Amino acid sequence: xxxxxxxxxxxxxxxxxxxxxxxxxxxxxxxxxxxxxxxxxxxxxxxxxxxxxxxxxxxxxxxxxxxxxxxxxxxxxxxxxxxxxxxxxxxxxxxxxxxxxxxxxxxxxxxxxxxxxxxxxxxxxxxxxxxxxxxxxxxxxxxxxxxxxxxxxxxxxxxxxxxxxxxxxxxxxxxxxxxxxxxxxxxxxxxxxxxxxxxxxxxxxxxxxxxxxxxxxxxxxxxxxxxxxxxxxxxxxxxxxxxxxxxxxxxxxxxxxxxxxxxxxxxxxxxxxxxxxxxxxxxxxxxxxxxxxxxxxxxxxxxxxxxxxxxxxxxxxxxxxxxxxxxxxxxxxxxxxxxxxxxxxxxxxx
Ligand code: SF4
Numbered sequence: 001x002x003x004x005x006x007x008x009x010x011x012x013x014x015x016x017x018x019x020x021x022x023x024x025x026x027x028x029x030x031x032x033x034x035x036x037x038x039x040x041x042x043x044x045x046x047x048x049x050x051x052x053x054x055x056x057x058x059x060x061x062x063x064x065x066x067x068x069x070x071x072x073x074x075x076x077x078x079x080x081x082x083x084x085x086x087x088x089x090x091x092x093x094x095x096x097x098x099x100x101x102x103x104x105x106x107x108x109x110x111x112x113x114x115x116x117x118x119x120x121x122x123x124x125x126x127x128x129x130x131x132x133x134x135x136x137x138x139x140x141x142x143x144x145x146x147x148x149x150x151x152x153x154x155x156x157x158x159x160x161x162x163x164x165x166x167x168x169x170x171x172x173x174x175x176x177x178x179x180x181x182x183x184x185x186x187x188x189x190x191x192x193x194x195x196x197x198x199x200x201x202x203x204x205x206x207x208x209x210x211x212x213x214x215x216x217x218x219x220x221x222x223x224x225x226x227x228x229x230x231x232x233x234x235x236x237x238x239x240x241x242x243x244x245x246x247x248x249x250x251x252x253x254x255x256x257x258x259x260x261x262x263x264x265x266x267x268x269x270x271x272x273x274x275x276x277x278x279x280x281x282x283x284x285x286x287x288x289x290x291x292x293x294x295x296x297x298x299x300x301x302x303x304x305x306x307x308x309x310x311x312x313x314x315x316x317x318x319x320x321x322x323x324x325x326x327x328x329x330x331x332x333x334x335x336x337x338x339x340x341x342x343x344x345x346x347x348x349x350x
Contacts, residue, residue, distance in 0.1 A: 034338020
């Protein structure tokens, strides 16, 4: 007889407990994906794990890792007369100079870069698209840039790459990590190859977004640790091919090149961001003087930085749920639907 979903989950949890018992030491597994965090919190997966297995979240929210300098540059562009287009999550993030939602300028919330391009087509003024996102969204920005957009269309690229951040986390040793759960959506684009340098040191398991997917990934990490194995295991075979998506990768490659850049909560991470290639300079916001000030700080009472590095949890923040809520957020982690504070507030019992 076929096992029910509930029975399957119970079986996975039993096997996780057995593996953890055999390991007989504390284990920290980090995931780097807002959608994974949502699955984990919404389904209470942490409460199903053995005491010696910690599942921490890293820099998996693209809005959260965007620096205040990049946001402030877009705010200034709007105040200087450009039409600024940004995703809804980005729109409300507070910075020391206000937010896109409160600034004195023409800021439009868009669902896609194509919509921003359409706005540019219908506008006489210059239009700035603030491009936020990891490898999942960068190919769509690339596709528009490579498709001869209107001359008044500019991109401020805040796109970032996940594997260099994983390498930084591992090298810094700040949070002692035993394994990574790799993001499913990002992996559909990049495949498994880019995790290899991290996977030389510890197990990396690519996972999907159902609760069972996350539990399977935890089990795979524990099994690899027990066997003393490292490497990449793909547990999301229904969506991720080892080679990734060649078309999307080619678009990214043609439009962007990697550059060293700070992330919110992180120092400069080598080759961790995407800048426009020289032949697209006509659409590069940097070329018309929209230059982020990466030294710009943020509200010191917000501990998003530590949360994004796996060193703290949302409820460690004294502002959580009191002075900082989704309707009145202090930091990006409470604004974005992929932010750990928002997810904890919304799905973790408020
Ligand atoms: Fe920052 Fe608010 Fe999260 Fe605290 S609860 S870390 S202030 S976003």
